[in-house]
Amino acid sequence: MIVQARNVSKTYGSNGHLNKALDNITMTILEGEFVGLMGPSGAGKTSLLNIFSTIDTASSGEIKIMGKDINAMKEAELANFRRHELGFVFQDYHLLDTLSVKDNIVLPLALSGVPVHEIEKRAQEIAHKLDLVDVLSQFPYQISGGQKQRAAVARAMIAKPRLVLADEPTGALDSKAATDVLERLQTLNQTDRATILLVTHDAYAASFCQRIIFMKDGRFDQELDRRGRSRVEFFHVILDMLATLGGNA
């Protein structure tokens, strides 16, 4: 079990003006799962993702990631935990523009003090998987959006984290580049047993997942499981679900 959240709530604001972003959420993510998180704006997706990312804390409830209670950890411990166990992919890539693609990808390994020869080996490995070999020496401003996001995925995966958190990774991409990134995420999930939590608005992106959780007003609303359906079939199921939920996910 990678993530285990029990009765997690999050409230913002001070006395009198409380805004409940998360209301009593309970969920689990198993090792090797590819889970999608959908919901309209303000449903609490980002709040939940921030709590799983350990950069924000829950107001109440219990969260265990890899069996560790992240509420009990101190700042330095959390940083160390993020460094070794979590990987991040963002909508707008967040590549460092002063570093080459290769340097961007190996950054997590450099931060963990991995020896140079090991860094080289893993960089080549991941670059092959994500088709980045040709652009390794380029700088972010020299490559396309799809390549940038593949580089960001490579960076998230290179340290072999137990959980990858992807926040709207295809939001800024055209459909071809988006498909490419999603297919590669799927492959990494299947071949490397990487556990992925994907937050998205987009039914097409969500259709690559095995399981989808729909959120509304800080609560879990519905859950869908792919259960052996093809991706295209699953896509239509998701669209139907969105239609019944009000369409505006």
Add this chain to the structure above:
Amino acid sequence: MTLLQMAWKNILHNLSMYVLYVFTMILAIITFLTFSVIAREVPSEVASGGFLDLSAFFTGASVILLLFITLFSWCCHAFFLKKRKQEMKLYSMLGMAKKQIGRMLFYEHLLLGVGTLVIGCLIGSALLRLFVMLLMSFMGYEGSVSVSFPASSDLGYTVIIFLGITLLTSVQSYHFSYRLKLSELFQVEGEKVEPTSSWLLVVLAFLCIGVGYRLALENILTSHIWKLLGLLLSPMVIVGLVIIGTFLLFHTVIVLLFKIVKKHKATYWNGLNMVGASQLLHRVKDNAVMLTAVAIISAVTLTVVGTTYASYSINKEYTAVSNPNSMMFINHNAQAVKQINQLIAKDTERPLAYHASVQALLTRADISTLENPFLGQEQEVALISQSMFNKLTSLQRKDEKLTLQGREAVVLTIDYSEPFGANYEGASIPLQVKGKNVELQVKEHIHDSVFNSGTASTTVVLSNDLFHKLLQKKKAERIRYELYQFKDEAHVKGLTEEIEKRLTDQDLFSSYYQEYTEGLGIFGLLLFISSFFGLVFVSAVGTLLYGKLRIEAENNRDRYQLLIKMGVTKKEITASIFRQLCILFSLPLLIGIVHSLVAMMAFSKLFTISLKGPMTVCVILYSGIYCLFFIATLRRYYKTVLS
């Protein structure tokens, strides 16, 4: 809300951005006001018996200050405007006309300038008395100070000048609004191309600085290049070469150094090193112009303050060397000398250590064999006998004793400047004693004298035989020097003035006391001016670095937030920022210090003064103040990036 109100709100909102700029401008206003008051109010005779034109001095200093501060103000406003480009574009997007934005910016900078001016004038007026007292104490002036408040003309002058600068920057801001391109609004600021460099430029950088240094350290007298370029052009060539070299150094050498670090993966791929190094790499080249400016301004400040401080602090020692006697003059009038001796005898509060009456000969010496262009072909020298020299050295508690034979001679000179002075040792010099040449063999050249240099400059000691033989000649120009030494030569003001009244210009009166107070006046004045300059300069340099790095911190906020997400601790980030800022601040400072040390070496060669002590004090003080700006920038950077 009117545009004026908006401008006011903007100032309050951006106060932390403006605060150091305002601080520097206030310093400049105070300095300007003080200079203007002193130039007019403080009587010229305070400074060295009126031979120095105080007001011209301060006017010159004020002009330099104004040029500098105008440039500084312009640069700072360019930063401010750059930082707020996005905000301005947003206003434009929301439908504000460019004219309105321009007017808002105009008001904003006008308000800022006027506010600064008012505060500066108030503080300047309040501190004026203190500054005048400081100047007086620097100059060793003991009289009371009447200046307590600036006259309206001084204030008016200051206000007009600084309003001019404010108007200039306000117009600059107004004009800025017309250069905004809305289409750029949603573009990410500047794509960062990795800087490149070539070894050829590195060689050129070192060549420029090396040649500049070499030229500066040449012996001015013997150097062919100095002869070729002339005394005026050579220093300009040196400064030009060093500035170009420094710029190239920042532009290329540092880029290449980082490339080397980058190749060494074990270091580069270690923690945040690659993040810090790559940022520095991009930054150093972007900022080459500014780093050069910081290095050069630091070098100029250190050299100027160091030289004036050194001159000030060695004034006493210098005066003592050039005036081995408290007083000395030529005895042309026995009656006057008699009166003077009575005067001294009556003054029991100022007892004499000795009084010597020295028989000497004046003659001209042919020194063409020395080939010194500064001394010419002929020189007037005073001749004394060996026994008189020995008598004087024992009176003056010096160790030198001479024994000379036949035509042997010893030359005594006090040299202020090594390259300009001549070396007489081993030379054979024909003396012209009324139509007859006497060839002297210079056995030794002592760079010290028994006479005050103001009364007798070059002195030649002869053997007793030769001296008396020359003295017997009918046409010999005999002369008598009167030498006095007081037990406490620093407190003989009234007596010195009384004595001088009884003498004429031809008597070449020289006194330790007069020369000491004159030196104190000139060097105290220079020290006062240069300290103010130093403060304004270091503050300007610190403000520029602060402003530039503040913008950068804001641009880099996202990347540090990303690193925190990726599991970098705040401690690691602060350590990385600390290292980067350390390099950015220390590089121009170090290069500035090295430049100034070389300049000081050149100066100390020129004026044979040791500058080690004063220079160390200046470097420590300057670095200390500079360090405060470093700390302020660092704190701001942490706050921007981590919150």
